[in-house]
Amino acid sequence: MAHIFQGPLKRSTAKFLHPARFQAVVGITLPQQSANLTSVKGMQSETLKSRGKPWNYEKHPYNHFYFFIDNTLKRFNDNSKVIVIDGNIGVGKTEFGKKLAEEFDMHFFPDVDSNEIFKIKNRNFxxxxVNDVLPVHARFCDMPTFYxxxxxxPQLLRFGYTQLQIYKARYFNYLKALVHILSTGQGVVVERSVxxxxxxxxxxxxxxxxxxxGHRHLHHARTNTICELWRPHLVVYLDAPVSxxxxxxxxxxxxxxxxxPVLTDDFIAEISxxxxxxxxxxxKSKSEIIQYNVTDMPDWEIIVEDFEEVDLEPHLDADPFKFVDWMASEIAEEDYCSYRFHVSQTQEHDSLFNFHIPFDAPEMFWNGEDAHLLRNYIDHDPAVETDPDYRGWGALFKSPL
Incomplete structure (x- = not known):
């Protein structure tokens, strides 16, 4: 059966202005978000507010001009929420996420393909x-090679750099999910949270x-980038025994x-x-959490009821930090639009990953000699050399948005 974990109650000295008093002060009325999800297949589906026409963010990325002509919260309804699906290897995250997205009319974002980080985008390269012509310590290490x-x-240690690129890909996958919900009002289900x-x-x-x-550098990268992302409303954790x-x-x-030899029982248990x-x-201090044991899953109808019953509305008196990023009733429309503009600026987020060189972790970067050799092979390959739009091998790891 489902287990819903409540974050610990916290007391804060911060002063929050009650929504009614806030509206009276500034002279505006802010939309109130519903506390609960509503299944589009259930008996209450007719009560679900229409989101209206979505903003085509792929054709028209949100910019300073659009900021003044297109509001954000007008498209939100009960199901305008961010849900992430997490769990160990092979617990059924993809299938569960797709079914959940269909049930609540949300957009599903699958986990990133780790093979894509080694490909120059839009190029057959x-x-x-080029691993065979590189020194062992400078060769790329993908997931199959690592496992x-x-x-x-020395090449296996290069997986630390691969892990950084996987994190970056997941960062931009989640960023695109945020762009989607803020531009269309449609809730999102993201497999494998950043x-x-x-x-x-x-x-x-x-x-x-x-x-x-290397471990320290990966945590440094996370700490200095994850703060840019609004946390999900709901985390679904699919638990499973090692067997x-x-x-x-x-x-x-x-x-x-x-x-x-990596995926031992001890390693799998450590992930859990x-x-x-x-x-x-x-x-759990910022998001709600639902947990299921996949070896004893309830019927789907009961799972839907669990999601419709979970309270996703902020309660400032009880816990002022729960859903703090999404307190639409406490902040002005301009703040939502500002964040929508922020997450739409791909290059701004890409620059966050220009970290200092971790000289104590040489597996996380290429020294000058190795970088020159790598660049020479890539830039002179027929697949990229004749392409007038190719901007150098550094474009390999540009954001996917």
């Missing part, structure tokens, strides 16, 4: 093609798959997973431990 553990350790990326980082460090400086995860790995039958003891503890 994969940087892993198989058949290459020298906020939970640190779960795998910490698990890998415990089993020495990351160096201490079930092992069974699902066998069913997926990916050779680099099935025979992996970090999820429960660190990630969920961190998230």
């Amino acid at each position: 994969d940087v892993r093609m 198989e553990q058949k290459v020298p350790r 906020f939970s990326d640190m779960v795998f980082v910490d698990a890998m460090r415990k089993f020495k798959h990351l160096t201490s400086p 079930h995860v092992r069974e699902q790995i066998q069913k997926r039958n990916l050779p680099w997973e099935v025979k992996s 431990n970090v999820y429960k003891n660190k990630y969920l503890e961190e998230m």
Whole structure:
């Protein structure tokens, strides 16, 4: 059955102006958001407010001009919420997320494809093609290579850099989800939260798959970028015992997973431990949490009732920090529009990832000699050399928005 975790009650000395008094002071009326989700297939579906015509954010990215002519909250209804689906390997996050999105008329954002981070966008070029001509310590390490553990350790340590790029891809995936909900009013379901990326980082460090400086740099990257993102309203954690995860790995039958010396029972258990003891503890102060054990899932009708009953409305007297990012009844329309403008500025967010060079973690960057060699092979490859729009190999890791 479902278990809903409530964050601990917190007292704060901060003074909040009651919505009614706020409206009286500024002379405006702010829209009140509903506390509960509403299934579009249920008996209450007729009460769900229409969102109206969505803003085409792909064709017309929100800018300073649009800021003054298109409001944000007018499109919000009961289901204008952000939900993330988290859990261990093979617990059914994709299927659950898709079904949930369909039930509540939300847009589903699947987890990122780790293979895409090695490809120069819109080009027929994969940087892993040059591994054979690079020194071992400078070669790219993708997920299959890491899980198989058949290459020298200097290349395996390069997975720390790969993990940083996976985090960055998830950051922009979640950013696009925020752009979607703020531009269309349609709620979003995101598979594998950017906020939970640190779960795998910490698990890998415990089993020495990351160096201490590399682990520290990954946390530095997260700390200095995650603060730009509004947290989800709801976190769904799909729990499973190690035996079930092992069974699902066998069913997926990916050779680099099935025979992996990395995916031991202890490693799988550690992922669950970090999820429960660190990630969920961190998230429950700002978001609501629903947890299911996938080996004892209730009927779908009961799951829908769980989601319709969970309270997603701020209660300032009880907990002033729950849903603090989304307090539409406490902030002006301009603040929502300002944040919508902020998340629409792709280059601004891309620049957040221009960190200092971690010289104590050489696996996280290329030294000058290796970078020159890599750049030379990529820039002179026929797939990119004749392309007038190619801006250098650095464009490989530009944001996907």
